[in-house]
Amino acid sequence: MGILLPLLTLVLVTLSTSDAETPLPVEISNHWSGGFQGKFCVPVVKELTSWKADLTFDQKLSSLEVWTAEIAESKPGGKEFVLINKPWNAVEHVGDQICVTFLGHGDGDISPKATVIIEGMDVSIPPTLKPGSTGVTDSTGPSQTGPIPATGPYKVFNDWPERTRVEGEFQFPAGTGINGWEVNITFAESVTSMEIAFADVLNKSADGKVWTVVNKMDKGLYDAGSTVKMRFFAKYTGTKAPDGMAYLTNLGVDSQVLPALLNTGCTKYNYDDVIRKSILFYEAQRSGKLPDNNRISWRGDSGLQDGSDVGVDLTGGWYDAGDHVKFGLPMAYSTAILGYGLLQWRDAYAESGQLDWMYDTIKWPLDYFLKAHTKPEELYVQVGDAGADHGFWGRPEDMKMSRPAYKVDATQPGSDVAHETSAAFAIGYMIYKDKDPAYAAKLKEHATQLYDFGMKYKARYTDSVSAASGFYSSSNMTDELCWASLWMYQMTNDSKYLTEAEKWFQPGPAWGMSWDDTQAPNQVLLYQFTKKDIYKQAVEETFTYWMPGGTIKYTPKGLAWRLQWGSLRYASNMALVALMAAEAGINPEKYRAWAMSQIHYALGDTGFSYVIGFGDKYPLRPHHRSASCPWSPAPCSPNTVHRPQPSVHTLYGALVGGPDASDQYKDTRENYINNEVATDYNAAFQGAVVGLRSLILRKIHPEQVAGTAKCNFSK
Template sequence: MEEKRQCKCKHFSLPNYIVLILSLFPTLSLSQSTFNYKDALSKSLLYFEAQRSGRLPYNQRVTWRHHSGLTDGLEQGVDLVGGYYDAGDNVKFGLPMAFTITMLSWSVVEFRQQIAAAGELRHALDAIKWGTDYFIKAHTHSHVLWAQVGDGDTDHLCWQRPEDMTTSRRAHKLDEENPGTEVAAETAAAMAAAAIVFRTTNPHYSHLLLEHAQQLFEFGDKYRGKYDESIEGAKGYYTSVSGYMDELLWAALWLYKATDNPKFLNYAIHNANSFGGITWAIKEFSWDVKYAGLQIIASMLPMEGKTNEQKKTLQEYRSKAEHYICACLNKNKNNSTNVQRTPGGLLYTRQWNNMQYVSTAVFLLTVYSDHLHSTNQMLDCYTDTVGPNKILSFVKSQVAYILGSNPMGLSYLVGYGPAYPERVHHRGASMESYRDSKVFVGCTQGYDNWYGRKDPNPNVLVGALIGGPDHKDEFVDRRGNFVQTEACTYNTAPLVGTFAKLHSLENGTSSSSAYATPSLVSFI
């Protein structure tokens, strides 16, 4: 994520009357068509290889990247080589990295067969393991977690390929004196979710992940504190606005799913009220605010064998989960509790990197649609009773917008379709590949020679979901417009499961009935 800069940009937009016509008559959309979800899935998983830090493997497919960050942790005497860069910069932020792995893992937990049928399971597992291998390294003691490598402030003064980095690679740790519950709990959730993923294919690794997950949960719960008060360098980039109680509930539920140990369920039950799990009605889900996700998980837990207290609390979780679903569908009683829409029909939460909220929403809706279908249930919103197919139809409308059926006629998944943003705010993609030219690029040299160029990036950041258009469906394809053109790992991660599900529907490998791409305006 980049600091705010003033930029005077020429808006790359369509006249308002055309936007209005396209939003009212979506069949006229510039790129309305049948979408290749398998291709979108493949590209979304390829993106994570472009974000890799460390020593790249022999089967690395993104060939414009090379080894980087090979001395990470050396100053502190710990091996922190590996992991992911979060976005277009070269810092390894622990909180968004862990959330990315949780969401990738959840995609495989829910849609493993569909991902495998598309021929992408190995790539999905590789993407997850690249993250969890790093977390194992970073968790050097039961009560020590290295939660960040690099410094956002100095990193943002330089425009360098990761292979050329000269900025600080100082590592920051969390321990008993410097707690960071959000990162400890989110990393526990990521490792617990990944433990489920690897349970059958790599049971030893799965067991190892569970050990780390349980230790991290205990650490985060026992030594409570906001991580950005221990690591001040995280403030301004990944400030924890929601606090850590949502992460504790989230981690407890993932550990319950991974272990079936009732103590983790009881934790989520007993703390449901005091931690906000059944009191916060939410209309967004992100690396910071986990309530909607944990409410969805809780609402899908089977009621058989549960005590009356557990059943009652799980039902309250479900009520809040369905508030989120209804908010996305624009069917809550109070319109202010619904998610806003752009004129073209895209879910709109806020200006900065809005697509992250769209991708998490479509994933939660896809998962809940499957749950309703498999349990033969309906969703009761204030204005309507909604079936699983209608939820899935809305998901398809949002994915259609992402992939090009929108007023700009652009795919916001880079590399997909005939037209997509070409000036993504990303250091490595915006400069000549290190593999092609090992000539060192200095700190300010990158800004002078590459950042301000009007030419398209020399390397295509395939599979990256960028920040996307504004509340008027307008978009400026300019490198300096990082609010719209920067991509993040946690933008793309939730799409993996959704693309797999939609591909399976198109190919008749799912039991749910498929819908044709719907009109966006029908949901406005």
């Protein structure tokens, strides 16, 4: 049988003009009785986080079909249409193109003229770059080119006119690997039903001519060079099988990449780019209703019923790691550590162009904690059952399981989590006291209430909340009692808090720093606030323990290796503490050089970057559910965790767990020991990178001291 018409690539003629948003003519081709087809590609000359196209025809259309955009508005008269981006093509960078293919329908042999504009963007004006951008895209992003339309003839295997039923097959060449797909089908005549073994029907038009189908679970995976064969049975209304055409969109690729930033610090590694990407990782971990300035196009609103089981709004916050549980203790720790770095090195955030984004990053979990602290002596410390959560591999937007909320209170206390959250509030107060005094005052009130609650009822929270004990079990509360007291002292300047902090001082070398152990930064802060030799001695003992020649063993390539699970976490955490100790005047050159060596190991000194999306070689298969999933509406298969294909989306800025004691590392999604990501992994790592960036500003960075810093740019 004949096919309706093949899709052809159209040519966009670009006119040079000085008028803003001058319409660009689009050549229309391949028209037939009742329809025509077209495609426009508009060059992107400014950074976009979303876009809107005005498509105008000189003849009336009865309908318009579009696959790579949404029709937001069809204006009266049938000549003007407003198109908006799909989730996967919202973010566009200078040098990209916005390409949209469409089919139009009308009366007779319609062949209209058409023009298009992208609202707010004049393609005749030279490209507008973000500060620090080179205007080119990173070569480190996904190698595939994004969702790719494909067309193919529909082959008839059987046509039963007496039954008005046809068996046919569309074939689509897979030019790139496919991990999830959507097919849009247009028939010349009405079709009343479709049966497809490997796909589900998403929707159909009222006249039965236009159908949209998506692959079934585990039926969307095809290697590059193979052919997608979509066999179907259809019931039709005419006297013979209708002509038809189809269009496949590959939902298993994400072509979005970040523009490269200039290395204005003249360092071996681009700290500004690392800071930016680490912040983006925290944005990818957001739960709840996402803000209008959301930059992670593959993330949507999720966890909107969190807290409904207890009648409390517990939406927001961060998902902990590659899963979707919200654990209060590591979230509060991560917030406090990130804030610690911001308080110390605000200058570096400003210089990197990330200060405003960092304010947003810190505020997101603080807002959540304000909701979670429902009474002076009540704090919700977990949302989600880890067992049920870990049994689900998919997008957080698709969660259907029960997500119970757990709390500590006077009858089931938790000093550790209460004091870690108090510290986060106190640090938040100091960050916002000049920027937003009213918000800061609220944080101060909650910090004080939680501090008093934790002191009044001293207990480990995992003795009260067993649901957390198998995942974030607290070993003791001594460090948090000291940690919270120190931050209360800095917030209030009331000496009673410093006296309390000294009471909980832990002498001797610190095992390390983590969400469960703040002994090391406590030692630094105690010395910073009192200048007592006992605290300086404790800091020095800690780093004698940690530095080469001490107790901590080192990998052959130089990583201070504390534990197998999240090895880079511990090295990065202690790098931050070393930089803070140096700021307090303790062995500054020695500690800064050591901290740099540990951070540079993570950034690429071994020839491999452990920060996703940074450098030439980095992890492609992190243990992270959402990043591994195709674009919606394609289903996310539980088997994805076992597949060797790279993740669909680049989880920019995430620090993976790291190598084993021999510098060996396996980039597989199943490997949650070495290849998972977590909010607490990035917290001190980001802080340490910011600290190194601040040293550049003050011209005391180890590379500057050694004379090895070289600039490869001009301002």
